[in-house]
Amino acid sequence: xxxxxxxxRPPAAAAPARLDRLLARLVPAGTGRHTTLPGADGGPExxxxxxxxxxxxxxxxxxxxxxxxxxxxxxxxxxxxxxDRLARELGLLVVSVxxxxxxxxxxxxxxxxxxxxxxWLHGRADELGVDPARIGVAGASAGGGLAASVAQMAxxxxxxxxxxxxxxxxxxxxxxxxxxxxxxxxxxxxMVWTPAHDRDAWGWYLGHPVRAEEDRAYAVPARRDDLAGxxxxxxxxxxxxxxxxEDVAYAERLRxxxxxxxxxxxxxxxxxxDMVPGLVAAQSFRASFVTxxxxxxxxRARERQSE
Numbered sequence: 213x214x215x216x217x218x219x220x221r222p223p224a225a226a227a228p229a230r231l232d233r234l235l236a237r238l239v240p241a242g243t244g245r246h247t248t249l250p251g252a253d254g255g256p257e258x259x260x261x262x263x264x265x266x267x268x269x270x271x272x273x274x275x276x277x278x279x280x281x282x283x284x285x286x287x288x289x290x291x292x293x294x295x296d297r298l299a300r301e302l303g304l305l306v307v308s309v310x311x312x313x314x315x316x317x318x319x320x321x322x323x324x325x326x327x328x329x330x331x332w333l334h335g336r337a338d339e340l341g342v343d344p345a346r347i348g349v350a351g352a353s354a355g356g357g358l359a360a361s362v363a364q365m366a367x368x369x370x371x372x373x374x375x376x377x378x379x380x381x382x383x384x385x386x387x388x389x390x391x392x393x394x395x396x397x398x399x400x401x402x403m404v405w406t407p408a409h410d411r412d413a414w415g416w417y418l419g420h421p422v423r424a425e426e427d428r429a430y431a432v433p434a435r436r437d438d439l440a441g442x443x444x445x446x447x448x449x450x451x452x453x454x455x456x457x458e459d460v461a462y463a464e465r466l467r468x469x470x471x472x473x474x475x476x477x478x479x480x481x482x483x484x485x486d487m488v489p490g491l492v493a494a495q496s497f498r499a500s501f502v503t504x505x506x507x508x509x510x511x512r513a514r515e516r517q518s519e
Contacts, residue, residue, distance in 0.1 A: 244261035244262070244263055244288070244292055244295065244296070244308070245261060245262045245263070246259070246260075246261055247259075247260055247261070247262055248260070249328060249329055249332045250328065250332065251324070251325070251328050252324045252325070252327050252328035252331065253324075255324055255325075255328065256312075258309060258310070258311070258325045258328050258329055258332075259309075259310035260288075260307050260308060260309050260310060260329055261288050261292075261295070261307070261308045261310070262305065262306070262307055263295045263296055263298070263299035263304075263305070263306040263307075263308070264299050264304070264305045264306070265299055265300045265303060267303075268299070268303055268304070268305065268341070269303050269511055270341030271337075271341050271342055271343040271346075272303050272304055272305055272341060272342060272343065272346070272511055273302075273303075273304050273305075273342070273343060273346035273347065273348070273374075273508075273509030273510055273511060274304060274305040274306070274307065274333055274337075274340070274342040274343075274346065274347045274348075274509065275298060275304050275305075275306050275307070275347075275348050275349070275350055275375075275377075275505060275509060276307050276309065276326065276329055276330050276333060276347070276348070276349045276350070276359075276362070277291060277294075277295055277298075277306055277307065277308045277309070277349075277350055277351060277355070278308075278309055278311065278326055278349070278350070278351030278352075278354075278355030278356075278358045278359055278362075279291050279308065279309075279351065279352065279354075279355045280351070280352040280353030280354050280355045280356070280382075280484065281313070281353065281354055281355075282353065282354050282382065282405065282409060282410070282413035282417075283313065283314050283322055283354045283357075283358075283382075283413055283414075283416065283417035284313055284314050284315065284412075284413050284416050284417070285313065286313075286354070286355075287310060288308040288309070288310050291308060291352070292308075294498075295308050297502070298502065298505060301502065301506075302502070302505060302506045302509075302510035302511065303510060303511040304505075304509065304510055304511075305340060305341070305342055307329055307333060309325055309326050309329045310325075311323075311325035311326055311358070312325055314413075314416040314417040314419075315416035315417075315419075318416065318417055318418065318419040319417055319418055319419065319428065319431050320428075320430065320431070322358055322417070323358055323361045323362065323365070323430050323431075326349075326358050326359075326361075326362050327362055327365055330347070330349065330362055330366065330371065330373075331371070333347055334347065334371055334372075344372060345372060345374060346374050346508075346509040347372070347373060347374060347509065348373065348374050348375030348376065348377065348443070348505065348508055348509040349362050349363055349366075349373065349375070349376050349377070349443075350375070350376065350377030350378070350379065350446075350501075350505065351377070351378070351379065351381070352379035352380060352381075352484070353379070353380055353381065353382050353405070353455075353483070353484065354382045354413070355379075355381075356377075356378040356379050356380060356381025356382060356383070357378075357381045357382040357383050357433055359376055359377065359378060359381070360376060360378055360381055360383055360433035360462070361430040361431075361433050363376040363442050363443050363445075364429075364430060364433060364436055364442065365430055366443070367441050367442050367443070368429075373443040374443060374444070374508050374509050375443055375444055375445075375446070375504075375505065375508035375509050376442065376443045376444070376445045376446075377445070377446045377501060377504060377505060377508075378445060378446065378447045378448070378459070378462075379448055379486075379501060380448060380449045380450065380453050380455055380459065380483055380484065381433075381447070381449075381455065381459060381462075382410075382413075382455060383432070383433045383434040383455065383458050383459060383462050384432060384433075384434035384435070384458035384461075384462070385414040385418065385422045385426065385432045385435075386422070386424075386432075386434070386435075386458075387407075387410060387454065387455070387457070387458050388407060388410050388411040388414055388422050389422060389424070405453075405454050405455075405483045405484070406454065407454060410454060418431060418432075433462070434458055434461070434462050438469070439465050439466050439469040439471060440469040440470055440471070441469075441471075442466065442469070442471050443471075444471060444472040444473070444508065445463070445466055445471060445472070445473045445474070446473075446474045446476070446500075446501060446504035446505075446508075447459055447460075447462065447463040447466075447473060447474070447475050447476070448475075448476040448477075448478075448497055448500065448501060449476075449477060449478075449481075450477070450478045450479075450480065450481025450482055450483070450485060450494075450497075451477060451478070451479050451480060451481065452480055452481060452482040452483075453481065453482060453483045454483060455483065456477070460475065460477065463475040474500075474504055476497060476500050476501075478493050478494070478496075478497050479493075480493075481493060481494055481497065485497075486498040
């Protein structure tokens with residue numbers, strides 16, 4: 213495993229003290245409520261943040277959110293504003309999972325943490341004021357890949373799931389085996405996820421360099437053969453994103469398997485551009501995702517339709 217460790221992690225990494233200072237500037241006071249959840253099958257406890265508006269209707273829908281960072285960096289604070297928006301605008305309970313990161317915790321640690329959170333949501337739905345028929349999962353980048361894996365687990369294990377939101381998801385390790393990426397993933401500052409980042413991250417997460425065969429269930433969502441029966445999906449990506457081809461292919465496979473899919477592709481948008489304020493196309497992309505969540509598990513769209 214040591215051979216997979218570069219001198220430094222991808223550029224999103226930062227010292228904890230710096231993250232704390234940045235968090236204090238970016239996140240409104242009182243946003244998110246820290247909690248711990250029981251681990252899956254006796255595993256370690258899972259840290260999470262709960263978001264809900266004071267006037268959240270009960271029962272409401274709920275969304276399990278997974279942050280990005282290539283499975284190796286990142287934390288829930290990255291998406292505090294988005295999770296707060298989803299909770300307040302849509303009347304949802306949002307649970308953001310602080311899953312374990314590779315390489316210290318390779319597969320299946322992260323997906324087990326996210327699965328444990330989904331089980332907890334269902335198991336305590338009455339107490340939490342959540343409608344079990346209106347629970348969805350979503351995430352961005354690596355979190356989108358985890359959301360796809362959790363959606364597969366939910367179907368296989370008989371746990372109802374109303375929605376999967378895959379925001380430029382990291383779905384297929386085989387992308388790193390391609391020599392030609394069509395110019396996608398070119399480095400611009402520190403915002404773009406490059407082929408080199410992808411190769412290292414998948415290697416850390418899987419615990420070995422990417423290879424032609426990977427038969428562990430839920431390790432790589434795109435390697436699953438049968439996608440029939442999975443939860444309805446929203447899949448979004450930009451044409452300049454390294455993940456463009458794998459995301460579009462997965463959306464098309466879902467559709468071919470009979471799964472309702474909304475695919476949103478933004479011309480010229482690089483990876484994670486919706487996190488940059490002021491980019492009109494990127495903000496419209498994020499608004500499309502929020503609308504899809506509202507239709508699937510929210511309450512505001514229903515309220516407007518009944519007026």
